[in-house]
Amino acid sequence: MDSSPPQRNQDWPTPSRRTSRVLKRYANYSERQIAAATGIPKSTVHDHLRLPTSRTYRPRGRKTKIDSDTIDKIITSLQGHYNERVKPWSKLREQWGLDCTDQTLASSFMRHGYYKCKACQKG
Numbered sequence: 094m095d096s097s098p099p100q101r102n103q104d105w106p107t108p109s110r111r112t113s114r115v116l117k118r119y120a121n122y123s124e125r126q127i128a129a130a131t132g133i134p135k136s137t138v139h140d141h142l143r144l145p146t147s148r149t150y151r152p153r154g155r156k157t158k159i160d161s162d163t164i165d166k167i168i169t170s171l172q173g174h175y176n177e178r179v180k181p182w183s184k185l186r187e188q189w190g191l192d193c194t195d196q197t198l199a200s201s202f203m204r205h206g207y208y209k210c211k212a213c214q215k216g
Contacts, residue, residue, distance in 0.1 A: 113141035158193045159201045168207050178213045 112131055116122040124142065128135040167189060171177050180188075182195035191198065202208065 110141040110144075113138050117142055157201070158197050159191060161205070163189070163191075164201050164205050164207075168202070168205065171207075175213075178209070 113127050113133075116127045116130065117124075122130065124135055124138045127138045131138070167185065171180075182198045185191075186193065186195065186198055193201075
């Protein structure tokens with residue numbers, strides 16, 4: 094098992110989530126038996142088995158105001174005529190019904206690699 098003592102000059106092997114899942118699924122161990130066999134707390138074993146995957150299940154950080162699909166659609170519409178590209182951020186917000194500031198819209202565009210050229214910024 095993963096909880097065997099380390100060899101000389103090596104790190105202590107930490108039992109993985111996979112160990113808990115394998116013991117539950119194939120050996121049909123209870124949470125208490127898994128905790129005893131691996132040496133990890135029962136609450137940690139419960140978390141390993143309860144989560145849908147062995148990865149972090151929720152993205153961290155603040156949610157974006159404008160999703161990527163909307164930005165991609167706006168960029169596609171702007172790539173057409175010059176009159177579309179020179180629209181100020183406020184007009185774009187009104188046209189697309191976005192609930193954000195001009196600065197938020199501009200930073201979302203920058204995050205997707207889009208920027209207004211000098212000629213388009215003057216519009």
